[in-house]
Amino acid sequence: MDIRDAIQERHSVRSFKNLPIEDEVKNKLNALIEQANEESGLNMQLVCDDPECFDTFLAHYGKFSNAKNYIAVVGKKSMENLDELCGYYGQSIVLEAQMLGLNTCWVGGTYGKGKCKADTEAGEKIVCVIAIGYGETEGVKHKSKPVEKLCNVSRDDMPTWFKNGMVAAMLAPTALNQQKFFVSLVGDEVMITAKRGPFTKVDLGIVKYNFEAACGHKCK
Numbered sequence: 558m559d560i561r562d563a564i565q566e567r568h569s570v571r572s573f574k575n576l577p578i579e580d581e582v583k584n585k586l587n588a589l590i591e592q593a594n595e596e597s598g599l600n601m602q603l604v605c606d607d608p609e610c611f612d613t614f615l616a617h618y619g620k621f622s623n624a625k626n627y628i629a630v631v632g633k634k635s636m637e638n639l640d641e642l643c644g645y646y647g648q649s650i651v652l653e654a655q656m657l658g659l660n661t662c663w664v665g666g667t668y669g670k671g672k673c674k675a676d677t678e679a680g681e682k683i684v685c686v687i688a689i690g691y692g693e694t695e696g697v698k699h700k701s702k703p704v705e706k707l708c709n710v711s712r713d714d715m716p717t718w719f720k721n722g723m724v725a726a727m728l729a730p731t732a733l734n735q736q737k738f739f740v741s742l743v744g745d746e747v748m749i750t751a752k753r754g755p756f757t758k759v760d761l762g763i764v765k766y767n768f769e770a771a772c773g774h775k776c777k
């Protein structure tokens with residue numbers, strides 16, 4: 558599976574098998590997280606065997622089952638673009654996890670905020686968590702807004718690379734599947750912006766990562 562397959566095959570999974578993440582896989586994930594933290598300045602952390610974090614009324618409402626492992630997406634409150642960075646680097650781990658045979662779900666609301674076991678230093682906050690494990694299913698493809706609503710280029714005028722990027726952007730997870738982003742192609746430059754709403758800046762980072770990973774074209 559390459560990263561494009563991972564983008565296609567990733568869907569939110571909220572029910573997991575009652576299996577621990579294998580040590581070898583855990584080590585690989587930890588190495589990827591460490592590398593992403595070094596590059597971004599974030600403090601993402603893999604927490605395993607902690608069912609309490611999802612043992613809340615909200616999590617039941619959100620239908621989580623056997624969710625025991627998560628990546629806490631943590632960073633300094635003072636960081637410029639903290640939410641966007643969390644989305645961008647978190648999604649890089651989500652896609653690597655997919656390639657390692659794991660399933661995930663970004664979780665911004667339906668987890669126990671006071672119960673998350675991440676180590677936060679002074680001035681840091683937990684922006685969200687990503688549930689991770691071996692899914693009971695692979696999840697299902699989400700409904701998407703039509704491409705015309707999400708970018709400024711008509712279907713017929715899209716260069717192939719841009720089309721590949723848009724397909725990946727439309728497959729990106731967004732909070733409440735709100736897809737409050739807009740992709741503009743001006744000359745050769747791609748700019749992606751976020752509309753207002755909860756977690757839309759985290760969504761923006763996720764969408765940018767998917768777009769870039771699919772077509773190799775850096776976005777602003």
Ligand SMILES: Cc1cc2nc3c(=O)[nH]c(=O)nc-3n(C[C@H](O)[C@H](O)[C@H](O)COP(=O)(O)O)c2cc1C
Nearest residue numbers: 568569619663664665666667699730731732733734
């Ligand atoms: C930033 C963010 C926060 C999210 N928060 C939650 C949440 O609190 N609870 C939940 O069940 N799903 C949550 N999701 C998952 C979305 O509902 C899901 O990504 C969206 O419906 C699209 O579906 P897909 O991920 O299967 O493509 C969140 C997703 C993102 C990107």
